[in-house]
Amino acid sequence: MCVPQSLSAMLGAIPVGERCGTQIMNRYCFMPFSPVALLPAVALLLAALLSGCGQAPPPPAPQPPSTAPASTPQAVSSPAAPESAAPAADSDKWWSALPRAAWSDFRKIDTLNPWFEVYEIVEGVFAIYEPGQYEEVISYLIVGSRSALLFDSGLGMGDIQSVVKQLTSKRVSVLNSHAHYDHVGGNYQFDTIVGMKHPFALARSKGAPNSERVEFVSGDWVWKKLPPNFVLSDYRTRPWEYSRWLRPGEFIDLGGVSLEVIHAPGHSPDSIVLLDRKRRLLFTGDTFYLAPLYAQLEESSFTDYMATAAKLAALAGEVDYLLMAHNTPLAESRYLLDLDQAFQAIALERARFSLTDEGREYPFKGFSILTADPPEDNAPIIDAL
Numbered sequence: 001m002c003v004p005q006s007l008s009a010m011l012g013a014i015p016v017g018e019r020c021g022t023q024i025m026n027r028y029c030f031m032p033f034s035p036v037a038l039l040p041a042v043a044l045l046l047a048a049l050l051s052g053c054g055q056a057p058p059p060p061a062p063q064p065p066s067t068a069p070a071s072t073p074q075a076v077s078s079p080a081a082p083e084s085a086a087p088a089a090d091s092d093k094w095w096s097a098l099p100r101a102a103w104s105d106f107r108k109i110d111t112l113n114p115w116f117e118v119y120e121i122v123e124g125v126f127a128i129y130e131p132g133q134y135e136e137v138i139s140y141l142i143v144g145s146r147s148a149l150l151f152d153s154g155l156g157m158g159d160i161q162s163v164v165k166q167l168t169s170k171r172v173s174v175l176n177s178h179a180h181y182d183h184v185g186g187n188y189q190f191d192t193i194v195g196m197k198h199p200f201a202l203a204r205s206k207g208a209p210n211s212e213r214v215e216f217v218s219g220d221w222v223w224k225k226l227p228p229n230f231v232l233s234d235y236r237t238r239p240w241e242y243s244r245w246l247r248p249g250e251f252i253d254l255g256g257v258s259l260e261v262i263h264a265p266g267h268s269p270d271s272i273v274l275l276d277r278k279r280r281l282l283f284t285g286d287t288f289y290l291a292p293l294y295a296q297l298e299e300s301s302f303t304d305y306m307a308t309a310a311k312l313a314a315l316a317g318e319v320d321y322l323l324m325a326h327n328t329p330l331a332e333s334r335y336l337l338d339l340d341q342a343f344q345a346i347a348l349e350r351a352r353f354s355l356t357d358e359g360r361e362y363p364f365k366g367f368s369i370l371t372a373d374p375p376e377d378n379a380p381i382i383d384a385l
């Protein structure tokens with residue numbers, strides 16, 4: 001449920017650590033328009049709840065396509081209540097938004113490692129969600145008839161490999177949506193890492209020490225009981241080595257599942273999205289989710305992000321759903337059009353914004369965009385592709 005608090009006020013309370021680690025302003029009020037549209041009853045309920053936030057009610061529910069998410073709400077229990085180590089519900093804390101109702105649309109799969117929550121989003125596509133840390137990052141295991149792809153490996157706090165092994169016995173490769181710490185943390189647990197050759201990703205593949213990471217996995221950044229064998233003083237981004245390079249436009253064939261790699265720079269220069277044309281799905285990484293989008297980071301490029309938004313908007317007619325990397329898994333593809341229009345409005349100086357400690361926040365329906373003040377490219381565009 002929405003917290004009646006302005007985003008700028010929330011931003012003012014945000015500790016700043018590693019820049020991408022500042023996704024603390026967590027996404028409280030940004031969940032009304034996505035998968036609930038599949039469930040009219042839930043949509044109506046949310047519309048009532050959200051009316052106090054000044055948001056319009058969700059649009060009429062579309063007819064799900066044949067590849068509609070495996071939504072079996074009647075068979076699903078709500079996500080688990082906070083565990084013993086968690087503070088009690090506290091409206092000042094980011095985890096007060098949990099559990100997020102959107103997850104109850106999907107079949108939950110019990111795992112042996114309660115740090116992770118696993119849901120089947122469509123057949124053979126599993127969201128591996130880490131709600132115990134404020135990034136609430138979501139990695140996706142995509143299983144074909146021959147092999148599987150893990151699109152992001154999460155924080156590296158828990159044993160994601162064992163979760164993956166529980167879900168498939170097929171050979172698994174890891175591909176990262178980009179090389180920020182919350183998407184590559186579990187890379188070290190796998191033998192096969194494929195990626196786009198990019199200086200930013202190569203630099204990040206060297207890892208980062210505990211001193212640069214410990215903040216993100218302690219204090220108020222974490223509310224849930226820590227994974228077994230987790231040692232705070234030993235947490236770091238462990239290095240990884242690439243097994244094979246992918247090129248933009250290349251297809252990954254998992255057997256009956258074909259994924260097109262699309263370069264989507266902006267949030268970071270190495271960002272990619274994955275397109276499953278057959279099932280009309282787009283895995284968006286951090287390029288889009290229903291929360292503040294980061295175009296203000298040192299490695300972000302407003303110009304690139306805007307070009308990416310235009311490129312992805314052209315795909316909106318070929319995609320039904322977006323599978324996102326934070327908070328909640330699914331949004332309708334019309335957000336690709338909204339994202340494009342949002343960037344254009346900012347560029348034309350037709351969008352209102354509020355000032356934050358880090359720059360500007362431009363609010364839009366369902367998401368916002370954070371930029372420098374004024375919007376600019378913080379770093380030279382690096383493109384070694």
Ligand SMILES: [Zn+2]
Nearest residue numbers: 020178180286
């Ligand atoms: Zn990121």
